[in-house]
Amino acid sequence: SQQGEEDPQALSIQEGENATMNCSYKTSINNLQWYRQNSGRGLVHLILIRSNEREKHSGRLRVTLDTSKKSSSLLITASRAADTASYFCATDAAGGTSYGKLTFGQGTILTVHP
Amino acid sequence: EPEVTQTPSHQVTQMGQEVILRCVPISNHLYFYWYRQILGQKVEFLVSFYNNEISEKSEIFDDQFSVERPDGSNFTLKIRSTKLEDSAMYFCASVYMPGNTIYFGEGSWLTVV
Numbered sequence: 001s002q003q004g005e006e007d008p009q010a011l012s013i014q015e016g017e018n019a020t021m022n023c024s025y026k027t028s029i030n031n032l033q034w035y036r037q038n039s040g041r042g043l044v045h046l047i048l049i050r051s052n053e054r055e056k057h058s059g060r061l062r063v064t065l066d067t068s069k070k071s072s073s074l075l076i077t078a079s080r081a082a083d084t085a086s087y088f089c090a091t092d093a094a095g096g097t098s099y100g101k102l103t104f105g106q107g108t109i110l111t112v113h114p
Numbered sequence: 115e116p117e118v119t120q121t122p123s124h125q126v127t128q129m130g131q132e133v134i135l136r137c138v139p140i141s142n143h144l145y146f147y148w149y150r151q152i153l154g155q156k157v158e159f160l161v162s163f164y165n166n167e168i169s170e171k172s173e174i175f176d177d178q179f180s181v182e183r184p185d186g187s188n189f190t191l192k193i194r195s196t197k198l199e200d201s202a203m204y205f206c207a208s209v210y211m212p213g214n215t216i217y218f219g220e221g222s223w224l225t226v227v
Binding site for chain 2 (some may be wrong): 003030031040041042043044045048050088089090092097098099100101102103104105106107
């Protein structure tokens, strides 16, 4: 798989349920960032997790990072219809001079039914 | 919260025409980027810009593309002679220093006909 691959590609749940999206990557990273994109709109930053961190929380969002497995997960608890969007992980690769270039995955399309 | 702003939000252009997409990054940010997203595909890196020069570019960013920071606030992407395959959403992004949150604009939809 390519750097920053999300799994599943699509997720459909009911309001109130939790949604978990996974991201795998291939190279060592400085950090991993999760973004949300409503259809045809811009990329909204959700959480940044650094390579020396294992878990971060922000409101209903929980992100974990396992650098030994080169994977991350995004958990949205108590989902709402307004959470319907595409979610992307993006990695800032380690090594060399970092200018902050991000490599994005294909994304997970989350649909939350009212 | 400060934001990256982009204009135009949507542009339709004839194949072979020049296009300039404009961006105003967040004011104290030092690193600037352009990315693009072809419909239904992943977001792809085009170029990064720091200290008034290109610091990194992808193989997509060929001689038809150029970037400029003409003044202290604007950051532009120029496509000299557009092709059909340049049709995409173009995102501008900025960050104060790599390793921090990278903020993206709302994007500019470019349709080449």
